[in-house]
Amino acid sequence: MTSYQTTYLKDYQPANFLVETVNLTFDLAEDKTIVTAVIDFHKNAQNQSTERQLRLNGEKLILRTIKLNNKELPASEYSVTDKELTLLQPPENFTLTLVTEIEPQNNTELTGLYKSNAMFCTQCEAQGFRRITYFLDRPDVMARYTTKIIADKTHYPILLSNGNLVDAGDLADNKHFVVWEDPFRKPSYLFALVAGDLECLTDQFITQSGRDVALKIYVETGNRDKAYHALYALKQAMRWDEINFGREYDLDIYMIVAASDFNMGAMENKGLNIFNTKYILADPNMATDDDYQAIIGVIGHEYFHNWTGNRVTCRDWFQLSLKEGLTIFRDHEFTGDMTSLVANRIKNVRQLRAYQFAEDAGPMAHPVQPDSYIEINNFYTTTIYEKGSEVIQMMKTLLGKEGFRLGMDLYFERHDGQAATIEDFVKAMEDANHFDLTQFRLWYKQAGTPRLHITRHYSPANKEYTLTIKQICPQTPGQKDKKPFHIPIAMSLVDRTTGQELTLKVKNTDTKKTTKQILELKETTQTFIFSDIPQEPVPILLENFSAPVHLDIKLSEEELSILMMHANDLFSRWEAAQTFFLQIINQMIENYQHNQNFSLTPKFIAALKANLTNTDLDPAFITEMITLPSERYICGMQTKIDIDAIHHSRRFILKTIAQALSGEFLQIYQNNSDHTAYKIDQTSIKKRQLKNLCLQYLMLVEQPGYTELCLNQYQQSNNMSDRISALHGIINSPYPQKKDCLADFYLNWKHEPLVVDKWFSLQAMSNRPDAFDEVLKLTKHEAFTIKNPNRVRSLIGAFSSNNLFHFHRADGAGYEFLANYIIQLNSLNPQIASRLLEPLTNWRQFDAARQDLMKQQLKRIGAVSGISDNVYEVITKCLQ
């Protein structure tokens, strides 16, 4: 029987022993791998408890030998369970030698040491190292690692681990060995090992202080030419961190390995990152523009962890956002600088509203610093990541660019080489700026998305404008009453006819007179008065999304149109479009529910058109402006979900816009079509993305001429972006021969797994009436396997979390389908199983019939015997 144990932040205790050095030897072979660990332990003076025993974590290990100070340990002095090895009476200082046996070839969970195709690789975060040897597998136990790897020379010519290569040589029986030494102390979760027959793309980087760093990207044979973009992104990231944060790389070698079987996106192991192939491999034929952009972000992310995560690591897993939220913040800034600031900010806000707002409103809501967990792998959430990043962003808004940098510098200065806490970070920000963040800390402790209610009043008599802002944070699991947050509200007031910003000053404060103000909301209700305002202005609040909150403000269609067309700040134009759109769709949803007709105000179309045809605007911004909210985004912004109403209303809006602006779409399609050689510079990417969005609109018009255009693009394109975009247009249209296109595409690309994933996703997300039947058929396709996480995500994941209309079919077949896969994956790969549960978690937001059907499946999964901690935790929290 499994016991489900909850870990609490309040119970944190330093480990009772610490580790100086870890000496590992891996003897890799096909039937079993032998791991010899020689570990130097000493008593930790920081630990207050009287516990004599040393309890080491260990899972799925066979213990072959145990020696203490080189002497075989008698059975009476230790005990072993399937989770722990306990030394009953260890001395204060000693060397432990452990020989354990593991079977990486049978490891389907893909944590610890496992095989991906012919390659051995590891994934140790959060608690995978304990599946390699017995250890104090917690991030505050930091040690120096030396790793010897022995393997067959023919099958595993490349043998890698963290740090620097210090020895290598040949052995008997066609074997060879290498020894790697990592000079930096690190927690076990940053350990990595790779062995395989890999190709390598090599370069070098000279750091700002003039040190030479060897860069090496390892990929499976045949893929070397697909690693250039990742290499480019890496060099950009290294330079960017020097310029923007003064952070230099610290080892002489930086290695990245691409693995086909990988639970997550990528992992920041010290000096040896391991990536999902999806975020390394790219060439014009197989990768889309989005893929190229995503690679920049992920390469940046894992590189930036070298300082925010590795040099300064986390004391315990409750501090996860200390490294993840902060590193997301850094990779967002990097991606913004590399692509388009405003378009990138818009993408991130979209993501937050579609995913994090939904999480915060449901049974899985938790603070950025949670106070308990059952399975830590369930806490790599959008709240820890994206909301955590927004909390950092708010500090930057409050402290200013320079103040924020001072805080970062102080944080690194104080905590380099340590396992730190979120409190340490906030304290550094506070101390560097003499700024009180006491109330601000609530952002880490209280879950839920606050709502701001705005009332506005203009007095023509004394030319005063008054904003009254009220904050309310809804209840979340375990948190009934919330204290008011400290919320930075970036704002401006604009002239209601020209849209130009007014110069302002908040009455009774000593802030400067400027066009942009940062209001600091600290009370439940607060009033801000602006004087010398000649006529009633239009307010722009939460500029650049200055806080992760909902904003309730009633603006008229005229006001929203002015903002959409004339706001100086482009983000605010986009935001006005979102507000306008949501007002429109909410009205349509009501009409749908009362069997009334739809109609779309020409004001909205006119405001879109003004942006679409404005050639002064960056095409990346235009693309964002005319990309309407997805079904998920709409759901994230609502408390009750009527998926049929949302789907039909949204389709109506899209089609109406497509018809009204088809001339413009065609023109822009043509203007941005480039018949010269394919290029992937930012200008070309932005034009191509705009062009392809126009094509999607044209396909909604359902005219033979446009279908022709789309088919031509499909047949003649010289790159994957154009090809997949055309295929997308075709399969979502009534075009009768689309099956041929799909077959043709598969035939051409079946040798390229990442492209086959796209082929599955495209069909999984189709809005055609037979989408679900097609998904069912695809599960029987020769290329489908549940052993590969990318493939599972591309079909099962894409369908259930991105095809909401079909997934939530009224008969519940979508739910049953998903539950079947979760049950299968529960025993193979519990991390993937538990992540797949997400679309069922917000069952309370649906109508009674769907609630019952969803609950039924949750209960069915919960009743399966041998349910993993991962799935158990999500199920129980959902059903509570």
Ligand code: BES
């Ligand atoms: N440290 C994580 C990878 C990780 C997550 C390992 C969960 C084990 C469990 C890594 O830095 C990360 O955050 N990766 C993201 C991609 C990133 C660009 C947001 C991922 O894998 O999704």
Ligand code: ZN
């Ligand atoms: Zn990360």
